[in-house]
Amino acid sequence: TQLLEQSPQFLSIQEGENLTVYCNSSSVFSSLQWYRQEPGEGPVLLVTVVTGGEVKKLKRLTFQFGDARKDSSLHITAAQPGDTGLYLCAGAQGGSEKLVFGKGTKLTVNP
């Protein structure tokens, strides 16, 4: 059983379109992270959210943590080919330092 479910698994869109990807769980997380990973490389940390209902913006990316701290979303406005990659959500529970990862959303932005 996957603790963090990400959807969709694959997403292919045209440059300029908007998109939202989701990270859902039935469990509560003390913090949630979003990473982007490119083939052959390690995940790159994009953002950390820790407060229920928190919204963070990073240029064209908007991250939201659910009020109950069980889910999160990543919205990209006017996607560009450089946004192509595997987007991973990860969460920490309680006092644990280990991160639990979802399987990711593979995004392709076509020029």
Added chain:
Amino acid sequence: NAGVMQNPRHLVRRRGQEARLRCSPMKGHSHVYWYRQLPEEGLKFMVYLQKENIIDESGMPKERFSAEFPKEGPSILRIQQVVRGDSAAYFCASSPSGRAWEQYFGPGTRLTVT
């Protein structure tokens, strides 16, 4: 600032040999984590270490795997008598003290067992 460094980037071992994977954390980070990524699977936690201490090894296989983070030098993940199922990408991450959730990953070591 240099990021998390891992070496080698690629490692090929025959069944039964030993694999040693090295990780140098970001400057100023005292916490190191190892994760494994199998094909078509997500990243799975293996072990969490601080200098000279293993804090949480709940994700480590019980046999053949060990990890250390000595007072001086990099953290080492050691796999003895490798089997084909050990083939995977192994990632190291580090975090600053007091912000364990803020983990920065290295580029990984891709282990292939032939």
